[in-house]
Amino acid sequence: MKFVLAICFAVLQGLSMSAWAQAAAPYPATFPAPATAAAPSAAPTSTLRFYNRPLITFRGELGGVSAPDRAGRALVRLKDQLDMDGPHQVSRKADSMGVLVQIDGATTFVVTPAEVDATQQETLDMAAAKAQRALESAIAQSKESRNLDAILKALGWSAAASVIALALWWGLQRLHTAVGRKLLQLSAEHATKLQVGGITLVNRNRVVAMVRGAITLVLRLMLFLVAYQWLSFVLGRFPFTRVWSEALNGYLLDFALGAGNAIVGAVPGLFTACVIFYLARLLTRGLDNFFERVLEGEHTLAWLDADVAVPTRRIAKVLVWLFALAMAYPYLPGAGTEAFKGLSVLVGLMISLGASNLVGQAASGLILTYGRVYRKGEYVQLASQEGTVTEMGMFATRIRTGLGEELTISNTSILAGTTKNYSRAVQGAGYVVDTTVTIGYDTPWRQVHAMLIDAALRTEGILTHPAPQVFQTALSDWYPVYRLVCQAVPEEPRPRAQVLSALHANIQDVFNTFGVQIMSPQYIADPATPKTVPPAQWAPEPASPPADAPQRTSA
Structure with a gap:
């Protein structure tokens, strides 16, 4: 058993001496190559290490000896002193050059005023005491590494x-x-x-x-x-490896203390920010109640009606939250850090570069909303497209055409063009239906007026009051231009295209009934036979005849 322990002790002693050699070997940072010139802006520094533990950092010359040479000579003296027998007691002694750090009364290295770290607000004596404690720990570790009982206990x-x-x-x-x-x-x-x-x-x-x-x-x-x-x-x-353990524990402890101090320090500011956001929430709830009463008609304001109450509420709430965010920003954790500032600048740059079109769309939406150009449910013509307004957004407007299509039109294109509102000028609910025909000068205009009005009254959905009207909008070279204008309010909502299609069909039927031909817009001369459809031929197979059409007679 003793033989096995002796062999283990010899192996551990060899490992310990290897560690000693590694600790005693000069580090590349401590002994730079002679050919490498020091930076002219700062004097070279060198750290004296023993047993993987930094003892002191030399920052200046002493008696013409540079800092790297001082570290190398101190390491050699330290190794020689520990090779000699003795208690290896570390002490300090004041001297004209600084403070002497000694082992058993023999000087190992000198701590000069150049080694004092001004950033840590330490004095010369404090720097020497720190170096003394580090040297004592390194000596104790070197002795422990050669102790078999200590190594076995560690294992x-x-x-x-x-x-x-x-x-x-x-x-x-x-x-x-x-x-x-x-x-x-x-x-x-x-x-x-x-x-x-x-x-x-x-x-x-x-x-x-x-x-x-x-x-x-x-x-x-x-x-x-x-x-x-x-x-x-x-x-x-x-x-x-004990110095690495101390570094790990120190890092974890410093991280926990730093995180705890940061959390405790952020609590007052975070509480203030929460109070600001809570007040903003209360204010937005009050705005919701106020605008709900405006929508229900309980409050009547000259500058605010039900049509713009919803977008006004949204804008007011956005402004409240933006103001709350601006007020709470300085109290948010990390608001003063460079990373937070850089992120704010990046977000602002992205918005300024990429959101110009978006801001233009939003501004156009506000102009259309508060200009009351059209409302939801009205029949309008926007950007050469006709349909019923189904949704008014900040960036786009949606309309539904008579063909069942839903179109999304950007607000900037709407504001840049001409808007026709067929619902705004009518009396009550509904919309305007109009169409244009051109008839030759040989047909009395009074007859044309009567036929167009008759066709309008036959169309389902066209109102009799106000009565349909006919206007002669132009006297062209070959024919007058007649425009029929009427109002439609269907009992059940029907697309304007259906009403207009039925009106066109009735116009053709009425004109055919009275033998008036529609030859425009390519009218040049009267044809040999009138271009009209006799009532008996209004519904050839497979079409079904209308109820008021005369029945076809057999030959």
């Missing part, structure tokens, strides 16, 4: 920590499976219970997916912490 602690870490890993996996199954079952059962008016507020599959993702995230975070602490503990058991 035992590492093995125990590994077993505990594996047990925790296995336990967390089992706990994740059990808790995850129960939470998924509960979320699937209760997701469908969140209903308002028979409508499910959340989707069951989405709730299950969100719960599964949250459980997996918590498990991975806990597993990461277990692995992190295991690695830090194991590294801290061995002298050469």
